[in-house]
Amino acid sequence: MNWEDTIVEASASDTGMRRANNQDSYSVVRASSRESWKMHGHLFMVADGMGAHAAGELASKMACDNIPHNYRKSKTGTPAENLTKAYREVGGQIHAKATANRDFQGMGTTCSTLVLLPAGALIAHVGDSRVYRIRKNRIDQLSFDHSLVWELIRRNHLSPDQAGKTVPRNVITRSLGPDPTVEVDIEGPIPIETGDVFLLCSDGLSGPVTDDEIGVIAGSFHPETACRFLISLANLRGGQDNITAVICRIGPWVEPEFPNSTAVDGSQDKKAGRGSLFSSLLGSLKGRQAAPPFEEKIYQTFECPVDLPFLGRMADLLRNAQANGVDQAWRADWAALAAHRKKAEEFRQTGDFRSALGQLGEAIDILGQAARVHKIESVSNGSS
Numbered sequence: 001m002n003w004e005d006t007i008v009e010a011s012a013s014d015t016g017m018r019r020a021n022n023q024d025s026y027s028v029v030r031a032s033s034r035e036s037w038k039m040h041g042h043l044f045m046v047a048d049g050m051g052a053h054a055a056g057e058l059a060s061k062m063a064c065d066n067i068p069h070n071y072r073k074s075k076t077g078t079p080a081e082n083l084t085k086a087y088r089e090v091g092g093q094i095h096a097k098a099t100a101n102r103d104f105q106g107m108g109t110t111c112s113t114l115v116l117l118p119a120g121a122l123i124a125h126v127g128d129s130r131v132y133r134i135r136k137n138r139i140d141q142l143s144f145d146h147s148l149v150w151e152l153i154r155r156n157h158l159s160p161d162q163a164g165k166t167v168p169r170n171v172i173t174r175s176l177g178p179d180p181t182v183e184v185d186i187e188g189p190i191p192i193e194t195g196d197v198f199l200l201c202s203d204g205l206s207g208p209v210t211d212d213e214i215g216v217i218a219g220s221f222h223p224e225t226a227c228r229f230l231i232s233l234a235n236l237r238g239g240q241d242n243i244t245a246v247i248c249r250i251g252p253w254v255e256p257e258f259p260n261s262t263a264v265d266g267s268q269d270k271k272a273g274r275g276s277l278f279s280s281l282l283g284s285l286k287g288r289q290a291a292p293p294f295e296e297k298i299y300q301t302f303e304c305p306v307d308l309p310f311l312g313r314m315a316d317l318l319r320n321a322q323a324n325g326v327d328q329a330w331r332a333d334w335a336a337l338a339a340h341r342k343k344a345e346e347f348r349q350t351g352d353f354r355s356a357l358g359q360l361g362e363a364i365d366i367l368g369q370a371a372r373v374h375k376i377e378s379v380s381n382g383s384s
Contacts, residue, residue, distance in 0.1 A: 001116060001192045001250065003034045007042065009248040010223035014231045016204055017239030017375050023056035024202045024244040025109075027064035029072070040072045041079065041117035042244050046129050048202040050175065051098075051107030059094050059109035059177050067111065079117055080186045083124045087111065087176065087184045088278055091126075094177035108177030112143055112200050116248075120189030121198065126182055127175045130206050132214060134197040134304065136192035137216030141300040146174035169207065190296045198222075201230075204241035208234045213313075215304030217361065220256065220354055223247035224294045229231045229361040232368025236321045239371075258352055314360045315344070319354040321367045325374075331372035337363050 031037035049056030074082035110127020344359035
């Protein structure tokens, strides 16, 4: 990619419906000059902390504060080497703090990082937070889940279907902190195309929201809108964990129904400064360009078009959530909700599926926020 390329970005984090505090953290560090970008690129990160009391919050915050700092202060070595070094240094710091204080024993954090460089997208990863790329109605998972489920599949002990039914999804096999050293997965750099959308998230999003749903929403809307829709969708599905998403789109945002319009200006629209088929779960796939700089690994891939079946799924979710909200007397703007649903149906009938989905997304967001308020009020009143 080039220094002058526009990157449209947004980030959001939510406690969810079941947790008392937010153990997720995220970081976005944009290069301030062309030379800084050439050396270190633009960095995006998500971390999901683990541990009792405030240990998880501290671990994820240490990762998001210190890994970018340590990485960017390195003046020698390749970006991959410097990122790996920064991960290991901070992992050691988290381990040392956990060892020195009984309250922090066992604390750790996942950490997924995307760095946009002249050579392409570089990924560093530990844990089960994820890095996705959405390109042309397809979503590719570019990071490997360091979880018991995925490890059993990799070693051919269980099929994906068997593992999904018999193994707890939240058992992590690798993270920063529990051990003094850690193996860091490095992917890329992989080629970047204008229009690519990268999404980093904690498992609070990738658990309740399916990959194709993430791909459709992140690929169809401005990153700020997509973050809002995705977090509300995760909360309406139960919000069992903290939810964090960081989305960056390569190139200016242009409303899809007006392809000749100019980019939409916004506080997050910044100049970056210059410069297939899928394998099985554990296979690798070369990029579709003629000569990618490295082998491109794709761990899962799904088609994600905006079509009638997808609209039907979202409409069903909305109907069920609305019925639940009425039963529990959520304080939602029911008139606005009805208006969005009506407009969604009108757009659906004219074949404008993307606009129909936008209206359903706004309705989902109304209910998602109402559900959060209802949960907070229920806790304050001493009910479940």
